[in-house]
Amino acid sequence: xxxxxxxxxxxxxxxxxxxxxxxxxxxxxxxxxxxxxxxxxxxxxxxxxxxxxxxxxxxxxxxxxxxxxxxxxxxxxxxxxxxxxxxxxxxxxxxxxxxxxxxxxxxxxxxxxxxxxxxxxxxxxxxxxxxxxxxxxxxxxxxxxxxxxxxxxxxxxxxxxxxxxxxxxxxxxxxxxxxxxxxxxxxxxxxxxxxxxxxxxxxxxxxxxxxxxxxxxxxxxxxxxxxxxxxxxxxxxxxxxxxxxxxxxxxxxxxxxxxxxxxxxxxxxxxxxxxxxxxxxxxxxxxxxxxxxxxxxxxxxxxxxxxxxxxxxxxxxxxxxxxxxxxxxxxxxxxxxxxxxxxxxxxxxxxxxxxxxxxxxxxxxxxxxxxxxxxxxxxxxxxxxxxxxxxxxxxxxxxxxxx
Numbered sequence: 001x002x003x004x005x006x007x008x009x010x011x012x013x014x015x016x017x018x019x020x021x022x023x024x025x026x027x028x029x030x031x032x033x034x035x036x037x038x039x040x041x042x043x044x045x046x047x048x049x050x051x052x053x054x055x056x057x058x059x060x061x062x063x064x065x066x067x068x069x070x071x072x073x074x075x076x077x078x079x080x081x082x083x084x085x086x087x088x089x090x091x092x093x094x095x096x097x098x099x100x101x102x103x104x105x106x107x108x109x110x111x112x113x114x115x116x117x118x119x120x121x122x123x124x125x126x127x128x129x130x131x132x133x134x135x136x137x138x139x140x141x142x143x144x145x146x147x148x149x150x151x152x153x154x155x156x157x158x159x160x161x162x163x164x165x166x167x168x169x170x171x172x173x174x175x176x177x178x179x180x181x182x183x184x185x186x187x188x189x190x191x192x193x194x195x196x197x198x199x200x201x202x203x204x205x206x207x208x209x210x211x212x213x214x215x216x217x218x219x220x221x222x223x224x225x226x227x228x229x230x231x232x233x234x235x236x237x238x239x240x241x242x243x244x245x246x247x248x249x250x251x252x253x254x255x256x257x258x259x260x261x262x263x264x265x266x267x268x269x270x271x272x273x274x275x276x277x278x279x280x281x282x283x284x285x286x287x288x289x290x291x292x293x294x295x296x297x298x299x300x301x302x303x304x305x306x307x308x309x310x311x312x313x314x315x316x317x318x319x320x321x322x323x324x325x326x327x328x329x330x331x332x333x334x335x336x337x338x339x340x341x342x343x344x345x346x347x348x349x350x351x352x353x354x355x356x357x358x359x360x361x362x363x364x365x366x367x368x369x370x371x372x373x374x375x376x377x378x379x380x381x382x383x384x385x386x387x388x389x390x391x392x393x394x395x396x397x398x399x400x401x402x403x
Contacts, residue, residue, distance in 0.1 A: 006063045007243050009056055010073060012037070013080060014247045016044045020087055021351055023250065029194035029233060030246030050084020053077045072254075072390040073244060075103050079252040094316040098354050103253040103393040104361045108313055109306025114332045117303030121334075124296055132334040142209040142294070146180070148287065149208055153178050155281050156214055160222035163269045167380050168223055168387060171196045174230050176221045180204045186346065188216050190225035192248070196233065198226040205342075210287060211294035214278040215266050223269050223387065224262030231387045245390065250351060253392045260362025261386040264370065268383040307332045309360040312347050316354075361393075369396050 001009075011030055015038040018025040028035065057077040060070050082100035086092055092100075099105050118131060125134045144152060157176060164170060174196035184203040191199040200220045202208070208216070218224055229248075236242040248254060266274050275298075279291030311329050314320040322344055329340040346352050366386065373382040385391065 001059045001063060003063045003065045003069075004243075006056060006059055006065070006073070008034070009052075010077070010244055011247055013049060013052055013056065014249045016041070016049055017046075017080065017083060017087075017249070019043055020046055020049075023351055024083075025247060026250055026255075027192040027194075027229065027248040028246065029192070029237070030243060046084045046087035047090075048084075050081045050088065053080035053084060057081070068390055069242060069244065071395065072392055075253045075392045075394065076244075076249065078103075080249070083251055094313065094354070098357050101251040101253075101354055102256040102357055102361065104256060104357065104365070106309060106313070106357055106361065109310050111332075113303050114307065117300055118334075120300035120303070121297060124293065124300060135334050136336065138297075139209055142211050142289065143207050144210050144213070144287065146204050148285070149202065149204060150178060150180055151285055152210070152213055152282055152287060153202060153217055155285060156217045156278065157221055159281050160214075160218055160269055164222040164227055167269065168227065168231070168384055170227065171230055171234055174226070176200055176226050178202060186352075187212075188220045190220045190229075192226065192229040194233070196230045198229065200226070210278075210282055210289040211275070211298065213282075214270075214274060215263075215298075218265035218269055219262040222265070223383070224265040225258060227265075228258060228261065228387050235388050236390060242390065251354060255355070256358040256362040256393055257366070257386065257391055258362075259358040260364075260366035261383070263359060263363045264366055264383070268370075268380060271379070304333060305360055305363060308343060308347075308356045311343065312354065312356050315344075315347055322348075365393055365396055369400055372400055 011034055014025060015028065015035055019038060019041075020043070054077070057074055060074055060077075063070070065073070079101045082092060082097060086097060095106060121135060122131050125131070125138055127134045129137075157178070161170075161176075176198045178200050179202070181201045181203055182205050184201070184205070187203050187208070189201045189203075191201065193199060198221065202216070220226065232245050236245045248258075261268075270277055273295075275289075275291030275293070275295030277291070279289045279294070282289050307329065310332075311325050314325045314328060315322065325347075326337065326340040326344055329335060329343055330337060333340070333343075335343075347356060370379060370382050373379070
């Protein structure tokens with residue numbers, strides 16, 4: 001099988017998974033004839049799709065692909081093989097499932113780290129009331145009214161876009177359109193439409209806070225998902241003809257890379273001082289945010305990163321009672337029961353149940369890698385590799401081990 005044939009079969013395989021689970025294909029900008037072909041086929045058998053993924057992976061060494069492309073496809077075919085088994089009802093342990101999907105091995109977090117994070121938040125929000133109550137009061141003061149959400153997002157997006165254009169470069173015709181939605185298991189979602197255009201949906205049900213909006217916009221748009229899609233379409237697809245990059249599949253290593261780089265987007269685009277920077281932009285809209293405090297609290301809360309992954313392990317690996325998982329989330333994240341229920345909804349969704357790992361391990365891995373860059377290399381130059389190259393977690397770990 002030639003390289004072109006193998007890549008074509010990979011694209012067809014990914015599109016066939018989308019026939020089984022709506023939303024499995026997060027984005028597809030390739031040949032529309034392939035999509036039409038799959039849409040006109042009978043509904044596929046997931047076990048057959050899993051075996052096809054394994055067969056394609058076995059063909060890779062003889063396809064003549066350059067090493068980075070072969071490595072990328074091998075990791076993604078491993079993920080698709082596992083998805084086929086899971087969707088066929090075969091028993092796969094949760095930790096093994098996550099490892100196959102995201103090229104990473106997960107373990108429970110350390111409660112002592114969470115206690116240290118609580119202690120730092122306690123220092124930043126002094127008072128006599130219980131810490132959870134003080135944090136809830138702070139969050140309530142920071143909430144933005146639903147009718148002010150879209151203008152605030154647009155203002156932050158415009159400011160971040162200017163920075164990203166100057167630092168990383170964007171196709172001149174790129175655009176992002178925002179919309180506010182409800183009744184979704186996520187806070188925001190980027191729908192990449194191709195031709196350098198995205199639609200970003202923001203879930204109003206969550207009661208967004210001003211301190212979170214800069215991260216949300218950086219994550220979904222500049223320099224996160226939208227920017228990555230644009231640069232990979234311009235470079236890997238249109239210039240280098242890596243057609244496998246025209247499809248973005250849920251529960252694959254590219255998700256962990258994408259979520260990690262997106263979560264680090266504000267650090268890459270603005271860096272230290274992002275809180276006062278965002279506070280000034282929001283202030284022009286008549287909104288007040290203590291940017292310095294917001295930034296310090298964000299740094300402290302980073303110690304709680306592993307809590308949601310712990311909850312996923314409790315739910316799917318340890319088979320804990322959902323009520324106990326909710327209590328765990330409420331205790332360590334210091335969130336009310338409705339917010340814990342929203343998190344459980346995401347963790348319980350058949351498509352998204354393993355996905356929390358992409359945020360936890362993606363952030364940890366890429367944050368370490370960015371910090372480990374050569375002394376003379378600027379952060380934005382290192383970050384640009386994430387936007388432009390077909391990297392996978394095991395490659396990042398290899399580079400860290402060799403540094």
